[in-house]
Amino acid sequence: FAGLADVSISEDIPVEGEITVPVGSRSPDEDYSTLDEPVRDTIMRDLKAVGKKFVHVMYPKKSSTLLRDWDLWGPLVLCVSLALMLQGGSADSKDDGGPQFAEVFVIIWFGAVVITLNSKLLGGTISFFQSLCVLGYCVLPLTVAMLVCRLVLLAGSGTVSFIIRLIVVIAMFGWSTLASTAFLADSQPPNRKALVVYPIFLFYFVISWMILTFTPQ
Amino acid sequence: FAEFDDAANLLAANPDATTISIDEPVEIPKNQRSRLQEPGREEDDELLGTDDSDKTELLAGQKKSAPFWTFEYYQTFFDVDTYQVLDRIKGSVFPVPGKNFVRLYIRSNPDLYGPFWICATLVFTIAVSGNLSNFFIHLGKPTYHYVPQFRKVSIAATAIYAYAWLVPLALWGFLMWRNSKVMNIVSYSFLEIVCVYGYSLFIYIPTAILWIIPQKVVRWVLMMFSLCLSGSVLVMTFWPAVRDDNRRIALATVGTIILLHALLAVGCLAYFFDAPELDFPAPISPTHNGTTVITKS
Numbered sequence: 001f002a003g004l005a006d007v008s009i010s011e012d013i014p015v016e017g018e019i020t021v022p023v024g025s026r027s028p029d030e031d032y033s034t035l036d037e038p039v040r041d042t043i044m045r046d047l048k049a050v051g052k053k054f055v056h057v058m059y060p061k062k063s064s065t066l067l068r069d070w071d072l073w074g075p076l077v078l079c080v081s082l083a084l085m086l087q088g089g090s091a092d093s094k095d096d097g098g099p100q101f102a103e104v105f106v107i108i109w110f111g112a113v114v115i116t117l118n119s120k121l122l123g124g125t126i127s128f129f130q131s132l133c134v135l136g137y138c139v140l141p142l143t144v145a146m147l148v149c150r151l152v153l154l155a156g157s158g159t160v161s162f163i164i165r166l167i168v169v170i171a172m173f174g175w176s177t178l179a180s181t182a183f184l185a186d187s188q189p190p191n192r193k194a195l196v197v198y199p200i201f202l203f204y205f206v207i208s209w210m211i212l213t214f215t216p217q
Numbered sequence: 218f219a220e221f222d223d224a225a226n227l228l229a230a231n232p233d234a235t236t237i238s239i240d241e242p243v244e245i246p247k248n249q250r251s252r253l254q255e256p257g258r259e260e261d262d263e264l265l266g267t268d269d270s271d272k273t274e275l276l277a278g279q280k281k282s283a284p285f286w287t288f289e290y291y292q293t294f295f296d297v298d299t300y301q302v303l304d305r306i307k308g309s310v311f312p313v314p315g316k317n318f319v320r321l322y323i324r325s326n327p328d329l330y331g332p333f334w335i336c337a338t339l340v341f342t343i344a345v346s347g348n349l350s351n352f353f354i355h356l357g358k359p360t361y362h363y364v365p366q367f368r369k370v371s372i373a374a375t376a377i378y379a380y381a382w383l384v385p386l387a388l389w390g391f392l393m394w395r396n397s398k399v400m401n402i403v404s405y406s407f408l409e410i411v412c413v414y415g416y417s418l419f420i421y422i423p424t425a426i427l428w429i430i431p432q433k434v435v436r437w438v439l440m441m442f443s444l445c446l447s448g449s450v451l452v453m454t455f456w457p458a459v460r461d462d463n464r465r466i467a468l469a470t471v472g473t474i475i476l477l478h479a480l481l482a483v484g485c486l487a488y489f490f491d492a493p494e495l496d497f498p499a500p501i502s503p504t505h506n507g508t509t510v511i512t513k514s
Contacts, residue, residue, distance in 0.1 A: 099367040120288075121295040122330070191298040199334060206341055213348070213365040 050074045057137045057179050067130050067183065075136020078143050079108045082207075085146045086214055099210055107210075111203045112136060119188060119196045126187040135200070138180040142204065145172035146211045153216050165212060173208040177201055294329040294408065302331055309416040312450045318416070319409050319454050327408035332415020336381045339418055342425045343377075344370040347489030350429040354493050369489060380481050381418060385410040388455075391470070395462055403457040413454050417447040421482065428486065431493035440482050448475050 034042060050073050083104035099107070116131040124131075149165045181197050188196045283290040308322045348366055355361040389407045396404055405413075424443040428436050451474050459467040 098365045103367065103371075118295075118330070118334075121292050123292065123295075191300070194299045195297070195302060195330060199337075202334075202338060202341065209341075209345055210365070210367070213363075215363055215365070 046071070046073065050077075053133075053137050054140055057140050061182075067126070067134065070127075070130045070133035072129070072133060072136065075108075075112075075133065075139065078136065078139045079105060082108070082139065082143045082146055085143075085150060086210060088216060098214055104210065107206065108136075108139065111206070115199045115203055118199055119184065122192050122195055123189045124184075124187050124196065126184065131184065134180055134183045135203070138176045138183075138204075139207065141172040141175040141179070142169075142207050142211060145169050145208075146214075149211060149214060150216075153214075157216070169208050169212045173204050176204045180204075294327070296326065297328040297330055301326075302328070305331055305412075305416050306335075306419050309419050309450050310446065312446060312453060314449075315453070317454055317457065318413055318450050319405060322416075327406065327412040329408070329411070332381055332411050332418075335415050335419050335422070336377050339422055339425065340370065340374045340377050342422050343485055343489050344373050346425045346429050350431060351491045353429065354431050354491055373485075373489065376481070376484070377418070380477070381414050382411065384477055385414050388470075388474070392458055395459070395466070399462050405454075405458060413451065417450045417478075420447045421485075425485070428490055433493060436486060436490070440486060444479055444482055448478055451475070451478065 049069060049071060053071075053074055083101045086098060086104055087101060112132050112135040115135060116128055119126065119131060120128065145168050148168050152161050152164050152168075155161065177197075177200060180200050184200070185193055185197065283293070305322045308318055312318065313321075344366075347369065351366075352363055385407065389405070389410050392404065392410075420443045424439050427439050430436070452471055455474060456467075456471060459470045462470075
């Protein structure tokens with residue numbers, strides 16, 4: 001600006017021109033108003049968001065979509081379907097059987113809340129619901145494992161089926177843990193990563209144990 | 218270097234003032250250190266940790282300044298790094314005779330991470346190992362039908378969390394009460410006691426896994442071993458706190474600590490792990506009408 005220091009505008013030179021504001025895109029209000037769209041569009045948009053997150057979980061790569069647009073529909077659907085599939089287990093008495101529906105529900109949600117609190121107390125930068133969202137969505141591989149186990153158990157319940165179920169559950173447990181740490185690990189302080197990852201490991205281990213020990217009537 | 222002169226002048230004027238030195242603790246003047254400790258209690262040096270225990274005492278009051286309804290207050294209880302947690306676990310598994318766990322490892326930074334997650338791991342380890350061991354014991358029997366016994370998880374959780382939080386509460390209350398009657402050199406805060414109890418339970422995790430082995434002798438040997446290790450951590454922590462008291466009360470306190478600890482271990486073993494049955498070869502006992510009856514015990 002050194003060259004402009006000696007520029008002086010004398011008062012008798014008129015300043016002319018045109019000031020126009022180009023009106024290009026529509027105003028932002030019209031883009032986000034979803035009141036007038038058909039219900040089908042609303043539902044499909046949410047379903048597509050949930051479906052996209054499922055795909056992200058199955059092929060975990062570093063993307064912030066899962067974190068940014070969190071929703072809890074997916075975890076709810078997964079939790080309910082897992083709890084339903086864990087019903088129907090054998091029990092000699094009411095006390096000795098597998099987990100009840102409420103127990104599975106409480107374990108998944110309470111466990112996810114405790115892990116989220118733990119990572120926030122250790123100094124994590126992720127928000128509460130984002131972490132719940134990630135932990136809930138990463139139950140998807142284990143739900144798939146439960147489905148496979150029930151199908152295998154339809155065929156028979158001998159040693160071979162047990163080994164197949166064991167391999168499937170271990171693989172899906174590893175997948176779940178790796179997927180959730182891939183999403184959550186970056187938001188933790190570097191010298192406490194193991195402290196945050198271990199409870200996640202324990203959480204999915206307990207769910208895997210419930211899946212593996214499911215015995216039908 | 219004007220500040221050093223000021224400090225020296227202040228110290229000369231008031232030799233009893235406590236000073237905080239940022240450098241190595243050897244720079245604390247010797248006369249000041251001995252003023253802080255009673256003469257004839259040199260063994261407290263080993264039990265109280267290394268020289269900078271004075272420094273940590275001074276720094277302890279400055280840590281938790283956030284009000285208790287904010288999130289930051291609770292974050293101060295999780296202010297540990299991975300290597301610190303691993304160090305504390307190592308200290309609880311390999312107790313060094315004569316070293317106090319609290320002074321050596323906790324050092325005025327008690328954390329709630331260790332106690333909470335060690336208890337959680339212990340709950341699930343005991344439930345899973347008990348289930349597995351019952352499965353292996355009853356494996357060949359035709360009448361046995363495997364059940365996951367999930368209800369036992371909630372029972373295990375209640376028992377272990379109650380032990381790890383209520384017993385320290387009771388012990389802390391008791392020590393506070395005795396402190397008001399007898400002047401003790403060593404006193405612990407509630408969180409430090411919770412910390413010691415939580416970390417001392419760690420040895421039971423590998424013990425519970427090894428309890429899957431269905432041999433009575435092996436199980437009892439393992440139990441004795443882990444009871445000695447974790448019991449010694451507790452005893453070495455709490456003996457200096459009750460030593461100044463009436464002899465009988467001190468012994469009764471330490472005895473109760475060990476007794477409760479043993480009760481927990483024995484109770485877990487008895488409730489979650491079925492007794493391994495020993496199949497003796499059937500003795501043949503001739504009855505009065507000549508037929509032989511084979512009994513299987």
